[in-house]
Amino acid sequence: xxxxxxxxxxxxxxxxxxxxxxxxxxxxxxxxxxxxxxxxxxxxxxxxxxxxxxxxxxxxxxxxxxxxxxxxxxxxxxxxxxxxxxxxxxxxxxxxxxxxxxxxxxxxxxxxxxxxxxxxxxxxxxxxxxxxxxxxxxxxxxxxxxxxxxxxxxxxxxxxxxxxxxxxxxxxxxxxxx
Amino acid sequence: xxxxxxxxxxxxxxxxxxxxxxxxxxxxxxxxxxxxxxxxxxxxxxxxxxxxxxxxxxxxxxxxxxxxxxxxxxxxxxxxxxxxxxxxxxxxxxxxxxxxxxxxxxxxxxxxxxxxxxxxxxxxxxxxxxxxxxxxxxxxxxxxxxxxxxxxxxxxxxxxxxxxxxxxxxxxxxxxxx
Numbered sequence: 001x002x003x004x005x006x007x008x009x010x011x012x013x014x015x016x017x018x019x020x021x022x023x024x025x026x027x028x029x030x031x032x033x034x035x036x037x038x039x040x041x042x043x044x045x046x047x048x049x050x051x052x053x054x055x056x057x058x059x060x061x062x063x064x065x066x067x068x069x070x071x072x073x074x075x076x077x078x079x080x081x082x083x084x085x086x087x088x089x090x091x092x093x094x095x096x097x098x099x100x101x102x103x104x105x106x107x108x109x110x111x112x113x114x115x116x117x118x119x120x121x122x123x124x125x126x127x128x129x130x131x132x133x134x135x136x137x138x139x140x141x142x143x144x145x146x147x148x149x150x151x152x153x154x155x156x157x158x159x160x161x162x163x164x165x166x167x168x169x170x171x172x173x174x175x176x177x178x
Numbered sequence: 179x180x181x182x183x184x185x186x187x188x189x190x191x192x193x194x195x196x197x198x199x200x201x202x203x204x205x206x207x208x209x210x211x212x213x214x215x216x217x218x219x220x221x222x223x224x225x226x227x228x229x230x231x232x233x234x235x236x237x238x239x240x241x242x243x244x245x246x247x248x249x250x251x252x253x254x255x256x257x258x259x260x261x262x263x264x265x266x267x268x269x270x271x272x273x274x275x276x277x278x279x280x281x282x283x284x285x286x287x288x289x290x291x292x293x294x295x296x297x298x299x300x301x302x303x304x305x306x307x308x309x310x311x312x313x314x315x316x317x318x319x320x321x322x323x324x325x326x327x328x329x330x331x332x333x334x335x336x337x338x339x340x341x342x343x344x345x346x347x348x349x350x351x352x353x354x355x356x
Contacts, residue, residue: 002271003181004301012297013275038278078300091308093180097191100216103335111327118323119190122256123182126311130269133304145296149289157281 004086010039011047011085012078012142017162018057019073019143020155026166027066036161047085054084064166073140079131081139091130092123182264188217189225189263190256190320195340196235197251197321198333204344205244214339225263232262242344251318257309259317269308270301 014033021028028036034044048067051057058070069076098117099108116124147155192211199206206214212222226245229235236248247254276295277286294302325333 002267003269006271006273008270009273009275009297036280037275038280039275078297089180091181092186093184095184095187097187097215097217102214102216103332103339111329114327118320119187119256122312122315122320126308129307129311130304133307134300137300142296142300149292151289154281161281 003089003091004082007043007047007085008082010037010044011051012081012139013037014039014044014047015051015057015069015076015081015139016143016146017158018067018069019139020147021068021162022159023068025159025163026062026064027060027068028162029064029066032066032162032165035165036158051081051084054080056080056084069139073143074138076139077135078137078139078142079134082134091127092120094120094123181267181269182260185221185225185263186260188215188222189229190259190317191215192217192222192225193229193235193247193254193259193317194321194324195336196245196247197317198325199246199340200337201246203337203341204240204242205238205246206340207242207244210244210340210343213343214336229259229262232258234258234262247317251321252316254317255313256315256317256320257312260312269305270298272298272301 014030014037017028017033017036030045030048031041033048034041037044048057052059052067052070055070056076057067060066060068094117096113096117098119099112101108101112104112192208192215195206195211195214208223208226209219211226212219215222226235230237230245230248233248234254235245238244238246272295274291274295276297277290279286279290282290
Protein backbone atom coordinates (compact mmCIF):
# COMPACT_ATOMS: atom_id res chain seq x y z
CA UNK A 1 0.00 0.00 0.00
CA UNK A 2 1.42 3.41 -0.88
CA UNK A 3 2.20 5.83 1.95
CA UNK A 4 -0.08 8.56 0.61
CA UNK A 5 -3.68 7.69 -0.09
CA UNK A 6 -5.66 8.62 -3.18
CA UNK A 7 -7.00 11.55 -1.14
CA UNK A 8 -3.70 13.32 -1.77
CA UNK A 9 -4.00 12.85 -5.51
CA UNK A 10 -7.65 13.93 -5.57
CA UNK A 11 -6.98 16.90 -3.32
CA UNK A 12 -3.98 18.12 -5.28
CA UNK A 13 -5.66 17.81 -8.68
CA UNK A 14 -8.80 19.60 -7.52
CA UNK A 15 -6.83 22.38 -5.81
CA UNK A 16 -5.15 23.06 -9.15
CA UNK A 17 -8.50 24.28 -10.50
CA UNK A 18 -8.55 26.97 -7.79
CA UNK A 19 -5.12 28.40 -8.57
CA UNK A 20 -6.07 30.72 -11.40
CA UNK A 21 -9.77 30.93 -10.62
CA UNK A 22 -10.76 34.59 -11.13
CA UNK A 23 -12.09 36.24 -7.96
CA UNK A 24 -15.01 37.75 -9.89
CA UNK A 25 -16.36 34.34 -10.96
CA UNK A 26 -18.36 32.08 -8.60
CA UNK A 27 -16.10 29.95 -6.42
CA UNK A 28 -16.42 26.26 -7.32
CA UNK A 29 -18.04 23.96 -4.77
CA UNK A 30 -16.55 20.59 -3.88
CA UNK A 31 -19.33 19.04 -6.00
CA UNK A 32 -18.25 21.17 -8.97
CA UNK A 33 -14.60 20.23 -8.48
CA UNK A 34 -15.32 16.53 -7.90
CA UNK A 35 -17.50 16.29 -10.99
CA UNK A 36 -15.03 18.30 -13.05
CA UNK A 37 -12.18 15.99 -12.01
CA UNK A 38 -14.39 12.84 -11.97
CA UNK A 39 -13.63 11.87 -8.37
CA UNK A 40 -16.16 10.85 -5.68
CA UNK A 41 -18.08 13.89 -4.36
CA UNK A 42 -18.41 12.93 -0.65
CA UNK A 43 -14.73 11.90 -0.50
CA UNK A 44 -13.64 15.24 -1.96
CA UNK A 45 -15.90 17.08 0.48
CA UNK A 46 -14.08 15.38 3.37
CA UNK A 47 -10.72 16.26 1.83
CA UNK A 48 -11.74 19.92 1.51
CA UNK A 49 -12.90 19.99 5.13
CA UNK A 50 -9.34 19.01 6.07
CA UNK A 51 -7.83 21.57 3.70
CA UNK A 52 -10.08 24.24 5.22
CA UNK A 53 -9.13 23.27 8.79
CA UNK A 54 -5.47 23.54 7.78
CA UNK A 55 -6.10 27.07 6.47
CA UNK A 56 -5.31 26.22 2.85
CA UNK A 57 -8.77 26.91 1.41
CA UNK A 58 -11.60 29.09 2.67
CA UNK A 59 -15.30 29.09 2.08
CA UNK A 60 -16.27 31.80 -0.40
CA UNK A 61 -18.95 34.33 0.50
CA UNK A 62 -22.24 34.34 -1.35
CA UNK A 63 -25.23 32.12 -2.01
CA UNK A 64 -23.24 29.50 -3.90
CA UNK A 65 -20.57 29.01 -1.28
CA UNK A 66 -17.70 27.15 -2.83
CA UNK A 67 -14.03 27.39 -2.05
CA UNK A 68 -11.10 29.65 -2.79
CA UNK A 69 -7.46 29.27 -1.86
CA UNK A 70 -6.90 30.87 1.53
CA UNK A 71 -3.48 32.16 0.48
CA UNK A 72 -1.45 32.57 -2.68
CA UNK A 73 -0.69 29.31 -4.49
CA UNK A 74 3.03 30.08 -4.27
CA UNK A 75 2.66 30.06 -0.48
CA UNK A 76 1.09 26.59 -0.38
CA UNK A 77 3.62 23.78 -0.62
CA UNK A 78 2.88 20.22 -1.65
CA UNK A 79 3.95 19.29 1.89
CA UNK A 80 1.31 21.65 3.38
CA UNK A 81 -1.34 19.87 1.33
CA UNK A 82 -0.09 16.36 2.10
CA UNK A 83 0.10 17.13 5.83
CA UNK A 84 -3.38 18.68 5.80
CA UNK A 85 -4.88 15.65 4.10
CA UNK A 86 -2.89 12.80 5.63
CA UNK A 87 -2.20 14.25 9.07
CA UNK A 88 0.77 13.03 11.03
CA UNK A 89 1.85 9.84 9.30
CA UNK A 90 5.42 8.85 10.05
CA UNK A 91 7.49 6.69 7.74
CA UNK A 92 8.47 4.50 10.64
CA UNK A 93 7.06 3.86 14.08
CA UNK A 94 9.89 3.14 16.53
CA UNK A 95 8.65 0.69 19.18
CA UNK A 96 11.85 0.98 21.18
CA UNK A 97 12.54 -2.71 20.79
CA UNK A 98 16.18 -1.85 21.46
CA UNK A 99 15.24 -2.01 25.16
CA UNK A 100 13.75 -5.49 24.74
CA UNK A 101 16.77 -7.76 24.76
CA UNK A 102 16.57 -11.06 26.67
CA UNK A 103 19.89 -10.22 28.30
CA UNK A 104 18.35 -7.23 30.07
CA UNK A 105 15.84 -9.51 31.85
CA UNK A 106 13.11 -6.85 31.77
CA UNK A 107 15.45 -4.26 33.31
CA UNK A 108 16.97 -2.44 30.35
CA UNK A 109 20.06 -0.47 31.32
CA UNK A 110 20.09 3.29 30.80
CA UNK A 111 22.42 3.09 27.80
CA UNK A 112 19.92 0.94 25.89
CA UNK A 113 17.39 3.77 25.66
CA UNK A 114 19.80 6.70 25.68
CA UNK A 115 19.35 9.20 22.89
CA UNK A 116 17.55 8.18 19.76
CA UNK A 117 17.69 4.62 18.43
CA UNK A 118 20.22 4.46 15.58
CA UNK A 119 17.66 2.77 13.32
CA UNK A 120 15.01 5.37 14.13
CA UNK A 121 17.53 8.14 13.46
CA UNK A 122 18.13 6.85 9.91
CA UNK A 123 14.39 6.61 9.30
CA UNK A 124 13.82 10.15 10.58
CA UNK A 125 16.56 11.43 8.31
CA UNK A 126 14.95 9.70 5.33
CA UNK A 127 11.59 11.18 6.30
CA UNK A 128 13.11 14.66 6.57
CA UNK A 129 14.58 14.33 3.08
CA UNK A 130 11.21 13.25 1.74
CA UNK A 131 9.42 16.12 3.46
CA UNK A 132 11.98 18.65 2.27
CA UNK A 133 11.39 17.49 -1.31
CA UNK A 134 7.64 17.95 -0.91
CA UNK A 135 8.16 21.35 0.70
CA UNK A 136 10.30 22.47 -2.24
CA UNK A 137 7.32 22.53 -4.63
CA UNK A 138 4.29 24.77 -4.37
CA UNK A 139 0.81 24.55 -5.78
CA UNK A 140 1.80 27.45 -8.06
CA UNK A 141 4.73 25.37 -9.43
CA UNK A 142 2.38 22.49 -10.23
CA UNK A 143 -0.13 24.81 -11.88
CA UNK A 144 2.63 26.39 -13.92
CA UNK A 145 3.85 22.97 -15.13
CA UNK A 146 0.30 21.99 -16.04
CA UNK A 147 -0.22 25.21 -17.95
CA UNK A 148 2.85 24.58 -20.12
CA UNK A 149 1.29 21.29 -21.20
CA UNK A 150 -2.33 22.31 -21.65
CA UNK A 151 -3.36 24.33 -24.72
CA UNK A 152 -4.18 28.00 -24.04
CA UNK A 153 -7.92 27.32 -24.47
CA UNK A 154 -8.01 24.78 -21.63
CA UNK A 155 -8.22 27.29 -18.81
CA UNK A 156 -11.10 29.08 -20.48
CA UNK A 157 -12.88 25.78 -21.12
CA UNK A 158 -12.67 24.99 -17.39
CA UNK A 159 -14.10 28.39 -16.48
CA UNK A 160 -16.91 28.02 -19.02
CA UNK A 161 -17.74 24.56 -17.67
CA UNK A 162 -17.86 25.93 -14.11
CA UNK A 163 -19.90 28.98 -15.17
CA UNK A 164 -22.41 26.79 -16.97
CA UNK A 165 -22.72 24.62 -13.87
CA UNK A 166 -23.28 27.73 -11.75
CA UNK A 167 -25.87 29.08 -14.21
CA UNK A 168 -27.57 25.68 -14.34
CA UNK A 169 -27.79 25.56 -10.61
CA UNK A 170 -29.19 29.09 -10.50
CA UNK A 171 -31.80 28.13 -13.06
CA UNK A 172 -32.71 25.00 -11.11
CA UNK A 173 -33.08 27.12 -7.98
CA UNK A 174 -35.61 29.45 -9.68
CA UNK A 175 -39.07 28.15 -8.77
CA UNK A 176 -41.07 27.09 -11.82
CA UNK A 177 -43.62 29.64 -13.06
CA UNK A 178 -47.19 28.79 -12.23
CA UNK B 179 -0.20 3.91 9.68
CA UNK B 180 3.53 4.25 9.12
CA UNK B 181 4.96 3.45 5.70
CA UNK B 182 7.31 0.78 7.02
CA UNK B 183 5.86 -2.02 9.12
CA UNK B 184 7.28 -3.37 12.37
CA UNK B 185 8.92 -6.10 10.24
CA UNK B 186 11.56 -3.55 9.24
CA UNK B 187 12.32 -2.72 12.87
CA UNK B 188 12.40 -6.39 13.90
CA UNK B 189 14.52 -7.38 10.91
CA UNK B 190 17.03 -4.58 11.36
CA UNK B 191 17.48 -5.15 15.09
CA UNK B 192 17.94 -8.89 14.66
CA UNK B 193 20.36 -8.48 11.77
CA UNK B 194 22.54 -6.36 14.05
CA UNK B 195 23.26 -9.49 16.12
CA UNK B 196 24.75 -11.13 13.03
CA UNK B 197 27.17 -8.32 12.21
CA UNK B 198 29.99 -9.26 14.54
CA UNK B 199 29.01 -12.87 15.05
CA UNK B 200 32.25 -14.91 14.96
CA UNK B 201 32.34 -17.46 12.14
CA UNK B 202 33.62 -20.16 14.51
CA UNK B 203 30.55 -19.93 16.78
CA UNK B 204 27.21 -21.57 15.88
CA UNK B 205 25.12 -19.32 13.64
CA UNK B 206 21.99 -18.12 15.47
CA UNK B 207 18.63 -19.45 14.28
CA UNK B 208 15.64 -17.15 13.80
CA UNK B 209 14.26 -18.62 17.04
CA UNK B 210 17.47 -17.62 18.85
CA UNK B 211 17.36 -14.12 17.38
CA UNK B 212 13.64 -13.65 18.01
CA UNK B 213 13.91 -14.77 21.63
CA UNK B 214 17.06 -12.71 22.15
CA UNK B 215 15.33 -9.61 20.80
CA UNK B 216 11.92 -10.52 22.28
CA UNK B 217 9.99 -10.40 19.00
CA UNK B 218 7.52 -13.00 17.67
CA UNK B 219 9.35 -16.11 16.40
CA UNK B 220 7.12 -17.01 13.36
CA UNK B 221 7.07 -13.36 12.24
CA UNK B 222 10.86 -13.16 12.36
CA UNK B 223 11.14 -16.45 10.47
CA UNK B 224 9.08 -14.93 7.63
CA UNK B 225 11.24 -11.81 7.67
CA UNK B 226 14.41 -13.90 7.42
CA UNK B 227 12.97 -15.89 4.52
CA UNK B 228 12.64 -12.56 2.69
CA UNK B 229 16.16 -11.49 3.68
CA UNK B 230 17.49 -14.81 2.42
CA UNK B 231 15.62 -14.49 -0.90
CA UNK B 232 17.13 -11.04 -1.31
CA UNK B 233 20.62 -12.49 -0.77
CA UNK B 234 21.28 -10.57 2.44
CA UNK B 235 21.53 -13.59 4.76
CA UNK B 236 22.36 -17.21 4.06
CA UNK B 237 21.64 -20.43 5.87
CA UNK B 238 24.70 -21.63 7.78
CA UNK B 239 25.99 -25.16 7.27
CA UNK B 240 25.81 -27.67 10.10
CA UNK B 241 23.26 -29.43 12.26
CA UNK B 242 22.03 -26.24 13.92
CA UNK B 243 21.39 -24.35 10.75
CA UNK B 244 20.95 -20.71 11.62
CA UNK B 245 21.81 -17.65 9.60
CA UNK B 246 24.85 -15.60 8.72
CA UNK B 247 25.11 -12.39 6.71
CA UNK B 248 25.58 -13.30 3.06
CA UNK B 249 27.94 -10.38 2.51
CA UNK B 250 29.88 -7.89 4.59
CA UNK B 251 27.73 -5.62 6.77
CA UNK B 252 29.28 -2.57 5.10
CA UNK B 253 27.87 -3.85 1.80
CA UNK B 254 24.31 -4.11 3.10
CA UNK B 255 22.48 -0.79 3.14
CA UNK B 256 19.42 0.01 5.19
CA UNK B 257 17.64 0.41 1.85
CA UNK B 258 18.61 -3.15 0.83
CA UNK B 259 17.02 -4.43 4.04
CA UNK B 260 13.91 -2.28 3.75
CA UNK B 261 13.38 -3.31 0.12
CA UNK B 262 13.92 -6.99 0.97
CA UNK B 263 11.36 -6.88 3.77
CA UNK B 264 8.77 -4.48 2.38
CA UNK B 265 9.09 -5.21 -1.31
CA UNK B 266 8.03 -2.59 -3.81
CA UNK B 267 6.02 -0.07 -1.82
CA UNK B 268 5.73 3.31 -3.49
CA UNK B 269 5.07 6.50 -1.57
CA UNK B 270 2.34 7.42 -3.99
CA UNK B 271 0.23 5.52 -6.47
CA UNK B 272 -0.56 7.73 -9.48
CA UNK B 273 -3.98 6.79 -10.84
CA UNK B 274 -3.62 9.10 -13.81
CA UNK B 275 -6.64 11.08 -12.76
CA UNK B 276 -5.19 13.93 -14.81
CA UNK B 277 -6.84 12.23 -17.81
CA UNK B 278 -10.21 12.19 -16.06
CA UNK B 279 -11.52 15.69 -16.56
CA UNK B 280 -15.21 16.18 -17.40
CA UNK B 281 -14.18 18.51 -20.21
CA UNK B 282 -12.47 15.67 -22.04
CA UNK B 283 -15.77 13.75 -22.22
CA UNK B 284 -14.00 10.35 -21.90
CA UNK B 285 -11.64 11.24 -24.73
CA UNK B 286 -8.58 12.71 -23.03
CA UNK B 287 -6.34 14.57 -25.45
CA UNK B 288 -2.75 13.42 -25.91
CA UNK B 289 -1.31 16.35 -23.93
CA UNK B 290 -3.25 15.28 -20.82
CA UNK B 291 -1.24 12.08 -20.45
CA UNK B 292 2.00 13.25 -22.02
CA UNK B 293 5.12 12.63 -19.96
CA UNK B 294 4.82 12.14 -16.26
CA UNK B 295 2.09 13.81 -14.21
CA UNK B 296 3.55 16.87 -12.45
CA UNK B 297 2.16 15.68 -9.11
CA UNK B 298 3.57 12.19 -9.58
CA UNK B 299 6.96 13.69 -10.51
CA UNK B 300 7.13 15.56 -7.19
CA UNK B 301 6.20 12.40 -5.29
CA UNK B 302 8.82 10.36 -7.14
CA UNK B 303 11.45 12.96 -6.34
CA UNK B 304 10.49 12.82 -2.65
CA UNK B 305 10.67 9.04 -2.77
CA UNK B 306 14.10 9.15 -4.37
CA UNK B 307 15.38 11.46 -1.64
CA UNK B 308 14.00 9.10 0.99
CA UNK B 309 15.59 6.06 -0.68
CA UNK B 310 18.93 7.82 -1.09
CA UNK B 311 18.94 8.59 2.64
CA UNK B 312 18.29 4.92 3.46
CA UNK B 313 20.95 3.83 0.98
CA UNK B 314 23.51 6.11 2.63
CA UNK B 315 23.63 3.99 5.80
CA UNK B 316 24.83 0.42 6.07
CA UNK B 317 24.22 -2.32 8.60
CA UNK B 318 27.87 -1.84 9.60
CA UNK B 319 27.20 1.86 10.36
CA UNK B 320 24.26 0.93 12.59
CA UNK B 321 26.30 -1.73 14.40
CA UNK B 322 29.11 0.72 14.91
CA UNK B 323 26.73 3.30 16.41
CA UNK B 324 25.26 0.67 18.70
CA UNK B 325 28.71 -0.45 19.84
CA UNK B 326 29.63 3.08 20.89
CA UNK B 327 26.64 3.08 23.23
CA UNK B 328 26.80 -0.42 24.62
CA UNK B 329 29.40 -1.31 27.26
CA UNK B 330 32.30 -3.48 26.03
CA UNK B 331 30.89 -6.53 27.85
CA UNK B 332 27.58 -6.44 25.94
CA UNK B 333 28.87 -8.19 22.83
CA UNK B 334 30.33 -11.01 24.89
CA UNK B 335 27.10 -11.32 26.89
CA UNK B 336 25.19 -11.78 23.64
CA UNK B 337 27.60 -14.47 22.46
CA UNK B 338 27.42 -16.26 25.82
CA UNK B 339 23.62 -16.16 25.74
CA UNK B 340 23.62 -17.61 22.20
CA UNK B 341 26.24 -20.24 23.12
CA UNK B 342 24.22 -21.31 26.14
CA UNK B 343 21.15 -21.63 23.95
CA UNK B 344 23.11 -23.73 21.47
CA UNK B 345 24.51 -25.90 24.27
CA UNK B 346 21.04 -26.24 25.81
CA UNK B 347 19.65 -27.38 22.49
CA UNK B 348 22.48 -29.85 22.05
CA UNK B 349 21.81 -31.23 25.52
CA UNK B 350 18.10 -31.53 24.78
CA UNK B 351 18.96 -33.41 21.61
CA UNK B 352 21.02 -36.05 23.50
CA UNK B 353 18.71 -38.99 24.18
CA UNK B 354 18.26 -39.67 27.92
CA UNK B 355 20.39 -42.51 29.30
CA UNK B 356 18.54 -45.70 29.99
